[in-house]
Amino acid sequence: MTAVVGTRMLRKEDPELLTGEARFVDDLVIPGALHLAIVRSPHAHATIKSVDLTAALAQPGVVAAFSGADLRSEWAGPMPCAWPVTEDMLNPEHFPIAVQTACYVGDAVAVVVAETDMAARDAAELVDIDFDVLPAVVDLEDALSDRVLVHEALGTNRSYTWELIPAPEAVEEAFANATHTVVERFVQQRLIPSAMETRGVVAVPAVYGGEFTLYTATQIPHILRVLAALTVGVSESKLRVVAPSVGGGFGSKLDVYAEELLCLALARRLRRPVRWSEDRMENTQATIQGRGMIQHMELAADADGRVTAVRVRLLADMGAYLQLVTPGIPLLGAFLYGGVYDIPAYSFVCTGVFTTKTPTDAYRGAGRPEATYALERAMDALARQVGVDPAEIRRRNYVRADQFPYSSSGGLIFDSGNYEPALTRAMEMAGYDDVRAEQKERRSAGGTKHLGIGLSSYVEMCGLAPSRVLSALRYVAGGWESSTVRFLPTGKVQVVTGTTPHGQGHETSWSMIVADQLGVNPDDVEVLHSDTSIAPHGMDTYGSRSLSVGGTALWLATEKVIEKAKLIAAHQLEVAADDLDYAGGTFTVKGSPDRTMAIGAVAFEAFTAHNLPDGLEPNLEASSHWDPPNFTFPFGTHICVVEVDEETGKVDVLKYVAVDDCGTQINPLIIEGQVHGGIVQGAAQALFEEAIYDDDGNLITSSLADYLVPSAADFPSMQTDTTVTPSPTNPMGVKGVGEAGTIAAAPAVMNAIIDALSPFGITDIDMPATPQRIWTAIQQAGGTNGGPR
Amino acid sequence: MKVAMTINGTSQEHEIEARVLLVQFIRDVAGLTGTNVGCDTTSCGTCTVLLDGESVKSCTVLAVQADGAEIMTIEGLADPGTLHPMQEAFRENHALQCGFCTPGMVLAAVSLLKENAHPSEQEVRSALEGNLCRCTGYHNIVKAILAAADAAGAEVPA
Numbered sequence: 009m010t011a012v013v014g015t016r017m018l019r020k021e022d023p024e025l026l027t028g029e030a031r032f033v034d035d036l037v038i039p040g041a042l043h044l045a046i047v048r049s050p051h052a053h054a055t056i057k058s059v060d061l062t063a064a065l066a067q068p069g070v071v072a073a074f075s076g077a078d079l080r081s082e083w084a085g086p087m088p089c090a091w092p093v094t095e096d097m098l099n100p101e102h103f104p105i106a107v108q109t110a111c112y113v114g115d116a117v118a119v120v121v122a123e124t125d126m127a128a129r130d131a132a133e134l135v136d137i138d139f140d141v142l143p144a145v146v147d148l149e150d151a152l153s154d155r156v157l158v159h160e161a162l163g164t165n166r167s168y169t170w171e172l173i174p175a176p177e178a179v180e181e182a183f184a185n186a187t188h189t190v191v192e193r194f195v196q197q198r199l200i201p202s203a204m205e206t207r208g209v210v211a212v213p214a215v216y217g218g219e220f221t222l223y224t225a226t227q228i229p230h231i232l233r234v235l236a237a238l239t240v241g242v243s244e245s246k247l248r249v250v251a252p253s254v255g256g257g258f259g260s261k262l263d264v265y266a267e268e269l270l271c272l273a274l275a276r277r278l279r280r281p282v283r284w285s286e287d288r289m290e291n292t293q294a295t296i297q298g299r300g301m302i303q304h305m306e307l308a309a310d311a312d313g314r315v316t317a318v319r320v321r322l323l324a325d326m327g328a329y330l331q332l333v334t335p336g337i338p339l340l341g342a343f344l345y346g347g348v349y350d351i352p353a354y355s356f357v358c359t360g361v362f363t364t365k366t367p368t369d370a371y372r373g374a375g376r377p378e379a380t381y382a383l384e385r386a387m388d389a390l391a392r393q394v395g396v397d398p399a400e401i402r403r404r405n406y407v408r409a410d411q412f413p414y415s416s417s418g419g420l421i422f423d424s425g426n427y428e429p430a431l432t433r434a435m436e437m438a439g440y441d442d443v444r445a446e447q448k449e450r451r452s453a454g455g456t457k458h459l460g461i462g463l464s465s466y467v468e469m470c471g472l473a474p475s476r477v478l479s480a481l482r483y484v485a486g487g488w489e490s491s492t493v494r495f496l497p498t499g500k501v502q503v504v505t506g507t508t509p510h511g512q513g514h515e516t517s518w519s520m521i522v523a524d525q526l527g528v529n530p531d532d533v534e535v536l537h538s539d540t541s542i543a544p545h546g547m548d549t550y551g552s553r554s555l556s557v558g559g560t561a562l563w564l565a566t567e568k569v570i571e572k573a574k575l576i577a578a579h580q581l582e583v584a585a586d587d588l589d590y591a592g593g594t595f596t597v598k599g600s601p602d603r604t605m606a607i608g609a610v611a612f613e614a615f616t617a618h619n620l621p622d623g624l625e626p627n628l629e630a631s632s633h634w635d636p637p638n639f640t641f642p643f644g645t646h647i648c649v650v651e652v653d654e655e656t657g658k659v660d661v662l663k664y665v666a667v668d669d670c671g672t673q674i675n676p677l678i679i680e681g682q683v684h685g686g687i688v689q690g691a692a693q694a695l696f697e698e699a700i701y702d703d704d705g706n707l708i709t710s711s712l713a714d715y716l717v718p719s720a721a722d723f724p725s726m727q728t729d730t731t732v733t734p735s736p737t738n739p740m741g742v743k744g745v746g747e748a749g750t751i752a753a754a755p756a757v758m759n760a761i762i763d764a765l766s767p768f769g770i771t772d773i774d775m776p777a778t779p780q781r782i783w784t785a786i787q788q789a790g791g792t793n794g795g796p797r
Numbered sequence: 798m799k800v801a802m803t804i805n806g807t808s809q810e811h812e813i814e815a816r817v818l819l820v821q822f823i824r825d826v827a828g829l830t831g832t833n834v835g836c837d838t839t840s841c842g843t844c845t846v847l848l849d850g851e852s853v854k855s856c857t858v859l860a861v862q863a864d865g866a867e868i869m870t871i872e873g874l875a876d877p878g879t880l881h882p883m884q885e886a887f888r889e890n891h892a893l894q895c896g897f898c899t900p901g902m903v904l905a906a907v908s909l910l911k912e913n914a915h916p917s918e919q920e921v922r923s924a925l926e927g928n929l930c931r932c933t934g935y936h937n938i939v940k941a942i943l944a945a946a947d948a949a950g951a952e953v954p955a
Contacts, residue, residue, distance in 0.1 A: 018888055025896025026884040028831015028871035032897065035830035126814075204835045204843060204897040204931050255833070255897025256931050288836040511895030511932050677891045681933060685894065688934030712840035712929065720925035720935035725918065749934075 012520045012530055016677040019516045020530075021509075030253040033208035033225045034285050041210060041281035042071055044271060045128035047118035047135045048294065049110030052144035052364040052705020053158070056108060056117055060136040064120050067134065069127030072278060073120045076105040082273040084241030087329065088264055090231075090484045091336035093360075097168040100159040100362070102329040104239075104266035104273070110139070111158055111328035112365050113706055114293030116266055121274060121282060144364045144705030148302055148323045151363045158328060158362040167326055167360040168335060172342050174419060178353040182317030186308035190389045195774050196301040196378050198325065198699035200709070201371050202717050205255020206286040207295060209268050211275035219246040220275060224268050227257040227508055228548040231332075231485070233540045235264045240272045247272075251538040254510035258689070259370030260295050261510065262550045263332045267294075292710045297699050298371020300325030301338065305345070305382040308353075313394035313401050317353035320345045320382065324360045327367035334369045335360050339481060340469070340551070341375030343418040347383045348427045348467045348643060349405035354417035364705045370550060372689055373468075373747040377754060380466045384755035388463075388762065389771065397444075398463045398759065399435060402645075403428060406465070413736070420469065422641045423737045426669070430731050431465060431645040434667040437727050438647040443663075451767055456655055459662075460764025462648045464756035470744035471556035471640040471737065486635065489553070490545035491562040493522065493569050494629035497615040499608030501526060501533045506546020507558035508538045512682070512746065514554060517674045518562055521740070525566035526607055527593015545633065552642070552744030555674065560738040561634035568630030573610040576628075579621040580613060581605055640735045640743040644668035646687070646752040652764040657783030659695060659761055664726045666752065671735040671743035679745050683728050686749020692718045693750075694757035696776050716776075765789075800864050804829065805873025813860055819853075820844045822860035823870055831871040831900050835929070842928030845901035845908075846870050852908035854901075854927070871900035874907065883907050886945035887938070894932035902928050906942045915946055 024030040059075035086101045105116040118135045122128035145156040151165045158165055173179065183189060210223040220242055226232055229249040237244035254261065267284050274282045286295070304321040324338040338358040346354055391401035406427040407414045414422040435441075440461065447459040473487030492504040501522055507514055519533040536542045547557075570590055577595040578585040581603055588595045595610070597603040610628065613619060617626035649663040666683055673679055696716035700708040709715035734741025754775065761777050762770065768789040773781055800822070801810040809827050823832050823846065834856060835843030844855045847869040875881040880888065883903050893899040902925070909916060909924045916924065921942050922935070930938060 019891065021896070022888045022893060023880065025893055025899050026871075026880060026887055026903065027875070028829070028900050030896055031830070032833065034834070035824075037828075202931055204841065204895065204929065205833065206835070253897075254895065256895040258931065288838065288841075513894070681891045681894055681937060684934035684936040685932045686934070688936075689931070711838045712836045713838040717841075717929050717931065719927070719929060720922040720939060723934065725936050725939060726934070 011524050013524045013674050017516060017520055017530065017675055019513050020519060021513055021515050032205055032253045032255055033210060033223050036210060036223055036252065038210050038212060038281045038283060041283045042121045042123065042278065043125040043128040044274060044282050044284040045120045045132040046116045046267065047132050047137065049113060049115040049117050051110060051139055051141050052113050053142040054110050054139035055142060056106060056110060057138040057140050059118050061118065063134040063136065064131040067127060067131040069123040070131045071121045071123065073118065073131065073135065075118050076103065076107040079105055079273065080107050082277065083239060085239050087266065088235045088239060089330040089332065089334065091333045092482055093170050093335045093339060094168045097335060098162045099330050100162055104269040114290065114366060115328065119270060121278065146363055146365060146701050146703060146705050148325050148361055148363065151361045152323060158364055165362045167330065167362060169357065169359045170339060172356040172418060174354060174417065176355065179317045179319055179355045182308040182353045183319065186316060187311040188309040188313065188390060188393045190307040190386045190393065192305045192386050192389060194303040194305060194382050194385060196299040196303060196381065197775055198300040198368065199298040199371055199693055199697050200292050200699050200715050201258045201260035201295065201298055202715065203256035203258055203260055206288055206291040207261065207265065207267065208285040209271045210281060210283040211271035212281040213275045213279060215279045220272060221248045221250060222268065222272055223250045223252060225254050225261055226251045227261040227510055227550055229508055229538055229540055230506060230546040230548050232264055232268065236269060236272055239269055242272065248541045251508055257510045258372040259298065259374055259550060262370045263296055288712060289710050292715060293366055293707055296331055296369035297366050298368060299378060300368045301378055303378065303382045305386045307386050307390055309390055313390055313396060313404055315349055315351045315405050318346050318351050319355040322358040324358055325368055326360045326362050327365045328362060329367050331367045331369045334367055336483060337368065337370055337375045339375065341379035343416065343420045344376055344379040344467065344469060345383055346416055346418055347380060348407060348465045350407045350411065352417055365701055372686065372750045374551065376468045376747065377690060377751045380464065380751050381755045384464045385758060388759045399431060399440065402431060402463065402465050421638055422467065423638055423735050424733050425467065425641060425643050426731065426733045427465060427643060430643065430667040430669055433729055433731065434645040434647045434665050437729060438649065438663060438665040440647065443649055456653065458652045458654060458764040458767065460650045460652060460760040462756045462758065462760025462763055463645065464752045464759060465645045466752045467641050467643040468552065468747060468751050469639045470552035470642055471636050472551035472553040474638060475635050487547060487557065488633050488635040489547055489558040489561045490631065490633045491558065491565045492629065492631040493562065493565040495611030497612060499528065499611055501528055503533060503535045503562060504543045505535060505537045505558055505562060506543055507554040508546065508549040510549065512549065512554060513678045517555065517678060518559065520674055521559060521562055522566055525563065526569065552746040555742050556640045556738055556744045557634060557636055559742060560740065561632045563740055564632035564634055565630050568632060569628055572630065573607050573628055575621055575624060576610045576613055577605045580619065636737060638737045640671065640737050642668065642670045642743040642745060642748055644748060644752060646756040648756040648760040650757065650760040650764055652761060652782060654786055657779035657786065659777060659782065661691065661724055661757065664724060666726060666728045666749065667731060668745065668748050669731040669733050670745040670748065671733060672741035673730065673732065674742065680728055682745045683749045684726055686747060687726055687753045688718055688723050690750040690753025691723060691757045694754045694775050694777060698776050798861060800860050802863050802866050802868055804868045805870060815861060817860045818856055819858040819860050819863050820855035823855060823868065829870050829872050833897050833900060835898065840929065842905060843898050843901045845904045845928060847904055847908060852905050871904060874903065882949060883945045886941040886948065890937045890941035890944055892933060892937040892941035898928065898930045902930060902938060909942065910946055910949065918943060
């Protein structure tokens with residue numbers, strides 16, 4: 009059978025999605041379900057003085073309505089944060105519905121349950137809440153001053169300070185001896201993840217058995233099951249969590265949300281199914297946001313521009329509360345502020361700060377795009393200082409291919425890498441020298457449209473995560489993944505995976521891996537996932553982990569299946585197991601190519617159990633739980649070419665080239681798709697997107713009409729290529745690709761814009777680089793009138 | 798009030814509140830859940846359907862406005878168990894990931910090729926401006942639509 013791994017196999021997931029047969033949470037028909045509507049705080053910070061539900065309860069169709077105080081007794085514990093990053097981290101107690109104080113616009117303060125969605129929403133409008141409005145604190149540096157406290161009881165807005173300074177004196181020495189130093193302050197604006205499917209939940213009680221099924225648009229049914237059980241006080245053994253088709257996540261569905269817990273608690277209390285669907289405005293306010301940091305970035309370098317130290321200080325916006333992994337997000341980038349470069353001294357400090365805004369948490373890349381952005385912007389600043397091309401400054405600093413496995417000064421072991429070929433290939437594809445030549449020509453001609461080229465080299469830390477490392481970082485769970493592989497009597501194969509796909513095509517890729525391992529047709533492999541009663545063990549999908557951790561668990565399970573099958577085949581063929589070769593699903597007696605047994609036939613023997621070796625259990629099935637020994641480290645270089653119109657400040661992206669290395673490739677078609685989507689999401693941070701709050705803490709960009717998710721008209725087609733440097737961390741050599749594009753794109757685009765504006769002497773523009781910001785920067789730099797001088 | 802329309806060739810006559818949107822009628826009354834809802838400001842195009850052959854955002858049309866109309870949703874685009882050439886093109890070109898925007902995107906694309914059988918890449922991109930996708934970066938969606946246009950020649954079935 010021809011190998012399918014490495015081919016562009018079309019996705020198994022597609023037909024049901026293309027025809028509308030797929031069922032998202034909102035599509036599920038649940039007889040008798042009540043509809044939940046949530047009354048949210050219109051104030052960023054307010055004491056709840058009273059909640060009057062009388063008018064709402066009088067509405068036709070309304071079954072119940074509650075305040076936060078009414079529901080306080082439903083909670084066995086507060087909302088969970090699974091990552092207390094320091095021993096002394098401050099974590100304000102917070103419940104799915106505010107009891108005394110609302111701490112951001114969108115914080116739940118009352119609920120209405122009715123027979124229909126419309127009745128619930130109509131009645132929610134009639135809930136009368138008397139608020140005592142408190143001052144808001146929106147700006148991060150202002151929050152750090154403790155002028156206004158978000159949580160009075162904590163006495164400070166500082167949640168934690170986390171440090172990674174392996175050798176402080178080495179850093180001091182490097183800066184003292186530096187010929188060049190770069191000192192930059194970058195702002196990572198808050199982003200709204202904006203999955204196209206908003207969240208939705210249905211909790212269905214089995215009243216007599218006490219069981220619950222929770223259908224929810226989540227990336228993490230397994231993690232949610234544990235934490236929902238603990239928070240709501242339902243036995244974990246009686247809670248089944250199902251993620252049906254999920255319409256994108258990007259980290260925003262990697263959380264334990266108030267509405268999931270509310271539906272569960274209300275279903276228990278009202279003994280009827282309770283469902284909730286989020287509208288887009290709620291999604292912008294009550295679903296987590298991403299990024300939100302101020303980055304102080306410093307480089308020390310010698311006369312040739314070789315970086316000798318990196319020193320980083322971050323202020324990270326937690327928002328009003330700590331959600332599932334809020335405080336840990338900056339730590340996912342903490343090790344990567346040296347990126348692909350061989351930098352001997354390292355210093356990283358991060359302070360997490362509360363503000364009266366929507367909580368932040370994981371958003372595509374989670375900490376790693378922020379790190380790469382600061383570093384790659386700083387590397388361009390260094391190139392300008394040293395007076396060399398940005399490509400050259402990168403070449404001079406890359407970790408060399410012969411240094412792998414590479415011990416970074418931040419304390420990680422980069423498993424494998426070969427950085428320069430990706431840069432070289434990207435430069436070829438972009439026609440780098442020609443674009444530079446055209447840029448020079450245009451500059452001397454003095455036009456008003458300025459060409460800019462931006463580079464970005466990145467390495468990411470994927471395959472979350474080695475459990476012992478997580479323990480060292482004080483994350484409360486492990487980072488393993490689980491899989492079961494079983495042959496069915498007819499030779500079909502059933503795979504159970506603990507990963508939870510929501511667009512990544514796991515059913516396809518997992519089938520391809522199994523097809524090659526077991527010599528079956530990928531169409532004969534059924535992949536089961538995202539339901540805790542079918543796949544009881546799992547750590548779910550985020551952080552580009554699914555293939556390198558979950559795929560490896562799957563691969564190891566197939567190896568165990570083959571091992572057992574070999575014992576049966578040897579018994580049937582009357583030879584010793586060691587006398588059998590295995591390839592492409594067939595056992596062959598060594599030296600006797602005509603004496604064979606197909607693994608499907610072995611599976612049938614294992615099923616009938618008529619003639620198995622003594623002591624061997626029936627059926628051909630095996631499970632594996634894989635805990636990775638290290639992270640994986642995908643890398644690459646992206647190049648963006650832009651044209652900036654000095655008269656309008658508008659940026660046109662003319663060309664975008666990406667060369668990525670995610671190790672061994674299972675399905676290049678899926679890899680390209682991940683890269684494309686990631687790039688546009690990263691570029692959107694550079695060009696369009698920002699969650700804007702006013703001084704009172706109101707989210708101004710609370711709809712897709714105000715928050716600019718790019719459309720097809722906003723970005724060109726991309727040129728992509730790959731290099732392949734297998735990972736030694738796992739047997740297939742895979743690394744992960746889900747976040748690569750997002751990590752690389754924002755700095756590539758911003759470096760291109762700043763390169764285009766360099767004739768004006770402009771060295772910094774905040775993201776998003778809107779026409780207004782660029783135009784203003786040009787005016788402040790001396791204006792246009794015939795171009796730069 | 799009473800509203801009657803044809804959805805995917807089946808007559809749907811129901812008593813509804815005047816404020817019911819076409820998308821609510823399609824999903825909640827007619828029970829066709831292939832049409833998804835992604836926003837509440839006519840921004841995302843997820844709910845795109847064909848109304849008398851023209852693509853509309855069904856969250857921006859009241860059901861009563863569609864009284865007497867012929868509606869086509871994603872479920873009606875091809876015979877059960879088969880794919881329309883545009884759906885095929887999306888699959889061949891990996892033009893979907895999570896698939897939530899896909900029904901609306903496919904119908905917008907079908908509508909585009911009815912109006913312009915051989916669009917340029919730029920024309921495709923402009924025509925899709927009202928349909929958001931967060932997964933694909935649009936690269937493969939554009940490629941799929943251009944491929945479908947090529948495959949169809951001048952004749953584009955709908």
